[in-house]
Amino acid sequence: MVFQQIVNGIIIGSTYSLVALGLNIIWSITDIPDFSQGGIYVIAGYASYFAVTLARFPFFFAVLVAMFVGGAIAFLIERFLYRRWRGSGRIQLLCAIALFFLLSNAAILFWTAKAKIFPAYLKGSISVLGSIVSYQRLVVLFVAAGLFILVYLFIMKTKIGKAIRAASQDREVAEVVGINIDTVNSVVFFMGGALSGTAAALISPLYAVIPSMGDLPLLKSLVVVILGGFGSVAGVLIGGLGLGLIESLGAVYISSGYQHGFTFIVLIMVLLFFPKGLFGKA
Amino acid sequence: MKNNLEKTAKMKSKPGLIRNVIIIAVVLIVLLLLPQFASDYIIYVAVLAMIYAVLAGSYDLTTGYTGPLTFCHGAFYGIGAYASALLTLKAGFPFWVAFPVSGIIVFLFAAVVGYPGLKLKGHYFAVTTFFFGHFIYLIILNSVKLTNGPMGLRGIKPPESILGIDFSSLQASYYLILFFGLLAVVFLFFLVRSGIGKLLVSIRENEELSEAIGVNTSFYKVLAFSTGAGIAGLMGSLFAHFFRLLHPSTFTWMTSEMVVIMALVGGLGTLFGPIIGAGIITLILELMRFAPEYRFIIWSAALIVVLVIEPKGLMGIVGRIRGGKR
Numbered sequence: 287m288v289f290q291q292i293v294n295g296i297i298i299g300s301t302y303s304l305v306a307l308g309l310n311i312i313w314s315i316t317d318i319p320d321f322s323q324g325g326i327y328v329i330a331g332y333a334s335y336f337a338v339t340l341a342r343f344p345f346f347f348a349v350l351v352a353m354f355v356g357g358a359i360a361f362l363i364e365r366f367l368y369r370r371w372r373g374s375g376r377i378q379l380l381c382a383i384a385l386f387f388l389l390s391n392a393a394i395l396f397w398t399a400k401a402k403i404f405p406a407y408l409k410g411s412i413s414v415l416g417s418i419v420s421y422q423r424l425v426v427l428f429v430a431a432g433l434f435i436l437v438y439l440f441i442m443k444t445k446i447g448k449a450i451r452a453a454s455q456d457r458e459v460a461e462v463v464g465i466n467i468d469t470v471n472s473v474v475f476f477m478g479g480a481l482s483g484t485a486a487a488l489i490s491p492l493y494a495v496i497p498s499m500g501d502l503p504l505l506k507s508l509v510v511v512i513l514g515g516f517g518s519v520a521g522v523l524i525g526g527l528g529l530g531l532i533e534s535l536g537a538v539y540i541s542s543g544y545q546h547g548f549t550f551i552v553l554i555m556v557l558l559f560f561p562k563g564l565f566g567k568a
Numbered sequence: 569m570k571n572n573l574e575k576t577a578k579m580k581s582k583p584g585l586i587r588n589v590i591i592i593a594v595v596l597i598v599l600l601l602l603p604q605f606a607s608d609y610i611i612y613v614a615v616l617a618m619i620y621a622v623l624a625g626s627y628d629l630t631t632g633y634t635g636p637l638t639f640c641h642g643a644f645y646g647i648g649a650y651a652s653a654l655l656t657l658k659a660g661f662p663f664w665v666a667f668p669v670s671g672i673i674v675f676l677f678a679a680v681v682g683y684p685g686l687k688l689k690g691h692y693f694a695v696t697t698f699f700f701g702h703f704i705y706l707i708i709l710n711s712v713k714l715t716n717g718p719m720g721l722r723g724i725k726p727p728e729s730i731l732g733i734d735f736s737s738l739q740a741s742y743y744l745i746l747f748f749g750l751l752a753v754v755f756l757f758f759l760v761r762s763g764i765g766k767l768l769v770s771i772r773e774n775e776e777l778s779e780a781i782g783v784n785t786s787f788y789k790v791l792a793f794s795t796g797a798g799i800a801g802l803m804g805s806l807f808a809h810f811f812r813l814l815h816p817s818t819f820t821w822m823t824s825e826m827v828v829i830m831a832l833v834g835g836l837g838t839l840f841g842p843i844i845g846a847g848i849i850t851l852i853l854e855l856m857r858f859a860p861e862y863r864f865i866i867w868s869a870a871l872i873v874v875l876v877i878e879p880k881g882l883m884g885i886v887g888r889i890r891g892g893k894r
Binding site: 313317319367370371375376377379380381383384385387388391392394395505508509512547549550553554557558 | 637639691696703867876
């Protein structure tokens with residue numbers, strides 16, 4: 287029972303970490319808590335659903351579709367909206383929240399509020415230490431882990447990754463030494479959207495595709511960013527997994543009704559005692 | 569030279585003053601006469617518009633005048649509504665006790681959240697309030713024994729008759745809300761023009777500087793936040809006893825967002841901008857009742873359009889038109 291909850295917590299936590307990774311990089315570079323990722327998550331979830339049901343793509347390609355759709359939307363939002371108000375963070379935040387509602391309500395308009403059941407792409411399960419874990423859940427874990435390593439390598443080893451790190455430390459100085467901030471922003475937003483899209487495509491087969499599917503991942507991953515601290519990939523990973531564990535264990539041992547309330551309590555605690563996040567550098 | 573300038577300034581402000589007085593008088597007369605000729609449905613819409621106008625006005629106190637962006641005004645409204653309803657239903661208090669008490673409860677609640685929260689810099693506080701709003705919704709939804717959860721709270725009584733006025737009729741309740749709504753607006757009007765209001769603006773403009781000249785900025789920030797919240801709580805109480813039915817879905821994060829959008833469309837930091845914005849948006853939303861699925865979309869799209877065209881909102885557009893004419 288406990289082990290089952292721990293496994294569930296880790297799997298759900300790994301999807302929070304994926305969304306949070308993109309949010310963290312975006313937030314640390316552009317100072318935008320990008321709420322629109324919640325809406326992108328929904329649209330990408332539907333994109334993967336239609337890729338599987340209408341276009342009959344194999345699941346792997348559906349994930350790629352979701353990744354591309356998410357990245358493209360985030361790229362366009364940054365290019366045509368956030369970029370206008372660089373320097374006035376308040377307007378960017380308001381716009382981000384408006385976009386979140388716009389996208390998730392657009393999903394209600396286009397595809398109704400009814401849940402769509404994602405066909406299972408991989409049947410069967412394995413038993414680990416007496417608890418049953420379906421293959422689909424394992425896929426979530428492995429893809430998330432793979433993406434984490436990819437993003438880490440991208441940021442650490444490539445030239446544009448170096449530019450991203452420089453911009454996150456000091457945007458103005460980065461501009462002075464010749465880094466094109468516009469390019470960095472575009473790359474970062476595309477990456478963030480792609481990560482959210484992937485998380486949506488991975489989680490959709492486990493639950494269902496509904497217009498409100500982005501609400502909780504968005505809130506949770508914002509908490510993970512605050513938990514983990516800015517510019518810390520390890521912080522995001524530990525924060526995400528930790529939050530997943532707290533939730534799934536709290537639901538069993540305290541109360542399932544307030545499952546998501548634990549997130550808030552954790553957030554308040556961290557803000558009170560570690561205002562820079564658990565692993566914050568800045 | 570100086571005298572001349574002052575004279576021209578006075579001459580310019582006078583027609584503005586007369587015009588404002590005329591506008592306010594016309595609005596007041598319409599609001600006073602409305603129940604005499606309007607249908608019940610229009611009265612309901614007018615009540616909602618008034619409640620939202622005060623919500624947006626009280627929201628402006630924190631975000632418009634003091635600075636920090638918050639996203640939980642709908643939660644304070646909800647706490648006030650449920651506190652007042654439960655005080656009358658479960659504890660047996662009369663409305664006239666529950667009404668002020670629910671305002672005080674929300675005031676204290678906001679102080680408890682605002683005291684640690686307002687110390688946070690940047691967007692942290694905004695994100696925290698976003699969660700807080702959702703957290704309150706979850707509590708209302710899940711505390712089934714207390715709030716009846718998703719089934720909704722029924723059987724809330726109208727305010728008891730006082731001074732020989734019976735509030736069980738729709739018209740009487742309308743005037744009650746009009747009275748308290750106007751009272752709240754007048755209170756806010758004098759508050760933002762008082763010394764406290766000027767201190768709040770000084771915090772918005774430059775927090776370090778106002779701290780340096782000896783303003784207790786964290787105290788005034790919490791005061792503004794809690795006062796706005798308390799007024800939202802009072803409006804919640806009026807809402808509960810007017811509609812006599814509460815459901816958690818009224819107090820989701822969409823409600824908070826609606827208040828933010830109203831204040832923003834009207835123009836933050838102008839008090840009357842948010843009030844007018846709230847009135848207009850409530851009416852538009854009601855007109856769109858035939859197509860509920862479009863409402864939120866048009867709304868969010870409208871907010872983005874406002875941000876793109878004129879981040880200062882309606883008041884900014886009005887100012888720009890006037891500026892262009894001169």
